[in-house]
Amino acid sequence: MSAPTLMVQGTTSDAGKTTLVAGLCRALQRRGWAVAPFKPQNMALNSAVTADGGEIGRAQALQAQAAGLAPHTDMNPVLLKPNDDTGAQVIVHGRAIGNLDAASYHAFKPRLREAVLASHRRLAGQYQAIIAEGAGSPAEINLRDGDIANMGFAEAVDCPVILIADIDRGGVFAHLVGTLALLSASERARVRGFVINRFRGDLTLLQSGLDWLERQTGIPVLGVLPYLHGLALDAEDAVASGQTAFVNGALQVLVPLLPRISNHTDFDPLRAHPQVSLRYLRGGDAWPAADLVILPGSKNVRADLAFLRAQGWDQAIGRHLRYGGRLLGICCGLQMLGREIADPHGVEGAPGSSAGLGLLDLVTTLAPNKRLANVSGRLLPDDVPVCGYEIHAGISHGPALNTPLVRLDDGRRDGARSADGQILATYLHGLFESAASLRALLAWAGLARPQPLDPAALREAAIERLADACVAHLDLDRIEQLLRSGAPDTA
Template identity: 50%
Template sequence: MAKAIMIQGAGSNVGKSMVVAGITRALTNRGLTVRPYKPQNMSNNAAVTVDGGEIGRAQALQALAAKVPAHTDMNPILLKPETDTGAQVIVQGKRYATLRARDYAKAKPDLLAPALESFQRLCAAADVVVIEGAGSPAEINLRKGDIANMGFAEAAGVPVVLLGDIDRGGVIAQLVGTQVILPEDDAARIKGFAVNKFRGDVSLFDEGVRAIEDRTGWASLGTLPWFADAWRLPAEDVMDIASTKGGKLKVAVPRLARIANFDDLDPLSAEPDVSVEIIDPGHPLPGDADLVLIPGSKSTIVDLAHFRAQGWDIDLKAHVRRGGHVLGICGGYQMLGTEIADPEGIEGAPVTVAGLGLLDVKTVMKPQKRLALSEATYRASGDAVSGYEIHLGATEGPDCERAWLDLNGRAEGAATANGQIRGCYLHGLFNADAFRATYLSELGVTAQMNYGADLEAVLDRLAAHIETHLDLDQLLDMAAEPSL
């Protein structure tokens, strides 16, 4: 059976996902068979897997780092927030239920079994499984029934390395304080620690490392300097979306309250001649934008109301009058139509609402979610596109007669007669270099990136960064066969 090691964080957003991706690629480059795993994730930025389910985007990136297709076993429990107090629960890639936070806490013990089942399958096919925790084990109020951190580590019998974030300050307190607050058995599972996101000369923190070692008895695996190319890796958390400015073409993206599957922005952000500006609530859509891209949404009708509450509907119509282009993807596509109907109350109470009215199409929400890896062709040029579909609802109307994609043998998308406004359900279409080059050329700029090759190069640089600054030999010595 494989050896396993779990990377937990001394807080949220300490860089666990990136570090696990780097470790996974570094060990893969050493010739080991590696699989990433996260028992429970919370994200609306999902990826569709080769086995027809969905997992968190971070685990899909980690699968790429391991040079294997993403599989639902890599993230068996995925929580997709729909409201401030409830989320859709995905188990081994498929919808399980929509639960309030209190009800999910009661359901967690039942979800440990499928989480362990997926973990065992990964262990059977790997030399090493690198596990990512969620949040922090110091949240001891969540320890009962936990399946994301120490609860999983205990059930699977795996050792833990604790990761701290020095960039936010107080990293000694983060790490030492975690040991102090944990129950004795949980603290004993931690075999070592590492410090992430150091800016400057790492030797200046040598005394801090010794202070942590002296107070915890844990071994230091190293201090990781700030990884400058981190922004080039796909973001999973909506709070990690960052604007990139300076290009000739300005793309404005409204930050929807329930924004989902925003990885469509990553290839555009990587282009030197493209500025992607994330527009926060309370701020107008910029009048000098060339393209307004409305991204996916976990709750389209709620986000449409949010869109209008910001006055973005008025800004968008002014943008169109000035000759600006509009692209809606998935939920954004649905919003651009004349009507969205939810007769069965899939997203809440049964309701029919008026859309933005920029495309002559109507959407009806349906209970069956479409999940598919898809191949398409851009009709205007014949460029091949690969992507994925992950949506509820079907969209029809006169503007669908101007479908601009052939998707798995069927027409897909809608457009106005002049092509100024378009929508489609296909995520990931900008990953295709030829299509992205054609699309950007229509907007007056030249594409310069080979996105897939660039992402692979960033992962290899991340792996080299990990090899240089983290003691991977010691990490492998700490790893152990699970005691399931």
């Protein structure tokens, strides 16, 4: 028997779809449901490696954790990773199939629809319920033809929809009513409830608006979720906003914000650490003095390296090292630190090569096939446990790699350490996720007595807090009824 599906769609990007799906997965799991998350199509540069050795959006890995599951490629069958403003790498069932521009992708949608529905069928055969997440908004008129991400999927699998809107942005009633107005009759009939997200203040002052909304649309408000301050959950894509200046007395960590930065969730444990002040440096900003500079991952390493140089950040990195600062390169950051980056196959753009920063004696060649792996090992030279994951197309070699940063449990060595100890480099994402490796790296960066912090425990606590909010503020009985009743009658 096929499991019922309930889909969460949003009036805008960042309305709260991801967090609502995660919260519902955990809340329903508490009620005894075997539930799985699902996102037909995701566009994000933050990704995760799955148990079956593929790549999905990092938000779906978070939702899998909320459901008590190991992440699987069927939970996000289509992932788009933008290379530039008009093209993206297309990943289907966890594997990259090539780069497509917008027009080519549109023509390719019928095949992607088959992949989406195949993944959904497999999940529906294994679990009691599926909580699906839309992408962006279902009211994007120019994207309706051949849609596989929102109502196109909901109609294909015949499921009801919850529409969520962010009241903190303002205009929440216009967002909800306007979105409904732009849907077809059959699509409007699928919207079986509203959720209002990120509310601050006295709910009684909102009640008259909720009553009007229900009278105007005939659709019930299933709940109003409060603004959960300090909720520490993995971002789907956008870099989290935060302070623009360092906090005095803290270890000061600077991350250049590259145009195609990827897996910036690497830095969430640093942002959460009470002794660390992390700042993302944007183009045009003055370069401040810092204790540690981290070059992050990138979806287009040569283009982002050119951007870094155009900002004068290569010279600033040189000054940082001359004054004794520490430098860490992660994934493409490792590649930038070497002597050369070659892309003979045009994996990330036009074929060619670029000179690296020349701070480590290694060269990198980009290859069509990515390495995808969850790994564990020992962080050197302290010999402390570390875990992480690899998502990279580059193959690096050179004398710098003879002094590795990580000794992996599978027998391989990863990364590099400079002779003076100022520079570290690794292909491992999630380097700060292990409490032991986080503490060792903070000590290396100059923090005298790093306080212990367990990022995994923080994430689990955030999921529990989110589920508690869903239990307290949503009509879960009615949501369960939606799951049990299936799709609406559109006759």
